[in-house]
Structures are given as structure tokens and as C-alpha cells.
Amino acid sequence: MQQCPSSELEIVVSDLDPTVTESDLYKQASQYGQVSHIRVLRHAGTKLSREVAFIKFLDAASAILARNEMNGLLFKGKVIRAMRFDKERDPEANIFVKNINENVTYKELENHFKDYGGILSCKISYDENGISKKFGFIQYDEREAAEAAIAYGNGSLLRGSELEVSKYIPASSRIISEDEVLYVRGFGADMTTEQLHAIFSPFGIITHHEILFKKQEDGTKRYFGIVCFANQEDASNAMQALNGKSDNGFIWYIAVHMNKKKRLALLRQENEQKKEDWKQRNIYIRGLPLDIAEEELRKFFPRIRRNRIYKHSKSWKTKLPKQWNNQRIHCKRRRLYSFRQTWERYKSCSRDEE
Numbered sequence: 607m608q609q610c611p612s613s614e615l616e617i618v619v620s621d622l623d624p625t626v627t628e629s630d631l632y633k634q635a636s637q638y639g640q641v642s643h644i645r646v647l648r649h650a651g652t653k654l655s656r657e658v659a660f661i662k663f664l665d666a667a668s669a670i671l672a673r674n675e676m677n678g679l680l681f682k683g684k685v686i687r688a689m690r691f692d693k694e695r696d697p698e699a700n701i702f703v704k705n706i707n708e709n710v711t712y713k714e715l716e717n718h719f720k721d722y723g724g725i726l727s728c729k730i731s732y733d734e735n736g737i738s739k740k741f742g743f744i745q746y747d748e749r750e751a752a753e754a755a756i757a758y759g760n761g762s763l764l765r766g767s768e769l770e771v772s773k774y775i776p777a778s779s780r781i782i783s784e785d786e787v788l789y790v791r792g793f794g795a796d797m798t799t800e801q802l803h804a805i806f807s808p809f810g811i812i813t814h815h816e817i818l819f820k821k822q823e824d825g826t827k828r829y830f831g832i833v834c835f836a837n838q839e840d841a842s843n844a845m846q847a848l849n850g851k852s853d854n855g856f857i858w859y860i861a862v863h864m865n866k867k868k869r870l871a872l873l874r875q876e877n878e879q880k881k882e883d884w885k886q887r888n889i890y891i892r893g894l895p896l897d898i899a900e901e902e903l904r905k906f907f908p909r910i911r912r913n914r915i916y917k918h919s920k921s922w923k924t925k926l927p928k929q930w931n932n933q934r935i936h937c938k939r940r941r942l943y944s945f946r947q948t949w950e951r952y953k954s955c956s957r958d959e960e
Contacts, residue, residue: 614666615642616691617673621729622646622657623682624825630682635661638675639668654825660691677728678712685736687712689727692747699746700774701755706730707765708738718764719744723751733817734795743774786841787863790848791830792856795819806833809847810840832863 619631628644635641642664647656663669669690676688706715716728723746730742746752752773760771790802803815814834819827835841841862849860864872 615664615669616660616662617669617676618658618660618689618691619676620658620687620689621684622655622659622686623684624655624657626655626657626659626682628659631659631661634676634679634681635663635672638663638672640664649823652823652825654823674713677716678730680736683736685712685730685732687727687729689745692726695726695745695747696749697776698749698773699752701744701746701752701759702741702772702774703744703759704741704770704772705767706738706740706742706769707767708740710738710765710767714764715742715744718762718769719755719759722746722755722759723748733798737798739799739816786835786838788833788835788841788845788860789830789863790833790858790860791828792858793829793831794856795827795829797829797831802831802833805848806835806844809835809844811836 626646628646631644631646632641635644640663641661643662644659646659648654649656661672663672673688673690676686679686679688703715703719710730712728712730715730716725719725719728726745726747728742728744731739733739744752744755746755756771756773759769762769762771788806797817799815799817802817803812806812806815812833813836815832817829817831819829821827833841833844835844845860845862848858851858
């Protein structure tokens with residue numbers, strides 16, 4: 607008897623609610639056949655769910671049935687996606703479908719495009735309230751099928767809406783003038799793409815806009831958006847008008863969008879500048895009397911904006927004499943001087959200014 611490949615027995619389920627466990631999935635998946643293994647992926651450190659699970663069946667027919675029935679299923683308050691397990695999926699066989707009627711289901715979208723070739727996965731994006739964002743993704747097993755779907759599916763009607771079909775391009779590969787793209791944040795989960803468009807459209811023609819989120823390690827989500835204008839001037843006007851403005855309990859943060867490499871380089875440069883600035887405004891003094899107070903230092907250095915004395919022992923293992931303790935003060939410029947040297951330099955500078 608010929609044994610089925612492992613990939614035909616396994617399906618991947620994503621977009622799960624964080625509280626879903628292996629037991630919950632087993633109760634659902636066992637309706638379609640005998641389950642041999644279930645695993646919910648979790649963060650190694652926090653043990654929080656990654657909202658993705660693998661389900662393996664004993665036969666291929668059960669896996670196909672489970673994938674068809676569970677894809678688009680409302681499971682524990684979230685619409686989940688079920689897909690065929692395939693390590694060798696072709697990124698060129700992925701298409702992006704826009705202007706989907708908000709009432710269209712996963713099954714309807716898949717049935718509309720299945721004639722062009724084998725579909726590995728089909729997904730419609732929803733917001734936190736379960737409302738369709740009117741776009742989705744379809745992954746074919748071959749790029750020829752994706753090309754046919756783009757050629758013949760673009761402009762087709764589904765529930766009265768004319769679909770816009772194109773090749774899916776990852777955000778990292780999209781070639782867009784960064785000066786025309788704005789990165790916006792400050793809002794919460796209640797912000798919709800329609801509201802985002804209504805807020806920014808008075809400043810010019812918007813070619814693309816979307817709301818995204820990044821999951822933090824504690825399980826919370828940080829929301830942000832991307833707004834693309836037709837020209838740089840409109841983007842600049844929107845940023846100047848809205849950045850820092852208070853609106854419905856939050857403050858807008860708006861900046862020109864930068865790729866990760868450029869953003870990290872800018873952050874490193876800003877951090878180095880802060881370090882250099884700190885060095886120019888602070889000095890380190892040693893040899894201060896043990897009983898001196900911060901208030902007394904201001905008599906010697908009246909121009910000091912802020913001063914602070916620290917004490918530390920040179921060793922925690924050996925009890926040292928008190929006179930071995932070190933005392934430090936942060937003042938105007940960062941140099942290493944004794945107290946006497948610092949006082950002489952300060953008096954010399956005061957005379958020069960006079």
C-alpha cells in the first residue's frame with residue numbers, strides 16, 4: 607500500500623484567537639476525520655500563542671475536508687484561515703484581490719478563483735470587529751495559475767463588486783517614493799480604513815492606505831497606518847497639519863515612511879549625537895570631601911544647571927576604609943579632573959569672560 611506524503615496529511619490554521627488550545631482545535635478537527643497530531647505554536651519565552659497551529663490527519667481525504675470546512679470558519683470569535691501545508695510554496699504564485707464585497711466569504715472567493723488552478727490558501731482580511739477590509743490574498747500552487755487569475759479575474763464581478771486583481775508584492779519589495787508615503791500612529795483598534803481615508807483625503811489624492819498592527823511580547827497590539835499620496839507636496843501638507851494634533855483622545859504621530867535599514871541608521875546617528883552632546887555638557891570630578899553636600903557645590907559652580915554626587919565602594923568583598931570611597935559629580939563638560947584642578951579651571955574661565 608502506497609503511503610501518502612506527509613504534506614498531504616497536514617493543514618495549517620492561522621488567525622486563531624490567542625486563547626485557543628490544542629483541545630479546542632481537536633474538538634473541531636475531529637469532526638472531519640481521525641487526528642494524529644495537533645500543535646499550537648507559542649513564543650519560547652512568554653509561552654503566548656502565535657495564533658498558528660498545525661493539524662495532522664491519518665488520511666489525505668480528512669485533511670482536504672478539514673481544510674475546506676475550516677477555512678473562513680468563525681472560531682472563538684475570529685475568522686480563521688486553513689491552508690494546505692506546503693514548504694515549497696512559490697512567492698510568485700501569490701495574488702492580491704481588492705474591492706471585495708464586504709459580505710463575500712472565504713468559500714465564495716475561493717470558488718470564484720479555483721478554475722484557474724490549485725489553491726493552497728485563500729484569505730480575506732478583517733478588522734478587530736470582524737468587519738471585512740475588502741481585500742484578500744490567494745496563494746496558488748503554480749505561478750501559471752496566478753498569472754491566469756490576474757489576466758482573467760481582474761475586472762470580474764463578485765456579488766456586484768468589480769474585483770481588482772494583481773500580483774502580490776511584499777512591502778519590502780515595493781518601489782515607492784518614500785517622500786510620498788506617510789507613517790501614522792497614535793490611534794487605537796477602533797480606527798477603520800474608511801476613517802483614515804476621510805481624515806487624509808482633504809490634503810490630496812491617496813493612492814493607497816491601510817491599517818496594520820504589530821503584536822508586542824505581552825500580547826497587546828500596537829496599531830499604525832500607511833498613507834500613500836500621489837505627490838510629495840500633498841504628503842508634506844498632511845504631515846505639517848496633523849502631526850502632534852490631538853484628536854478623539856489621542857495625539858497623531860506622522861512622519862515620512864522609511865525602510866527598516868534607513869530607519870535604524872538614522873536612530874544610530876541620533877543616539878551618537880545624544881552621547882556627544884552629553885559628553886560636552888558633563889564633567890567627572892574625583893577627590894571631593896566625603897562630607898560635602900550638593901548644595902555646597904553650587905557655591906563653587908554657580909552656573910551648574912544640575913549636580914549630583916554618587917558614592918561607591920571599590921569592592922563588595924572587602925571592607926575598605928571610608929577614605930577609599932569615591933565621590934563623583936556631573937557638571938558642565940565631561941573631563942576627568944581633581945576637585946582642585948576643576949576649581950582652578952573654573953576660576954580661570956570666569957576671569958576670561960570678565
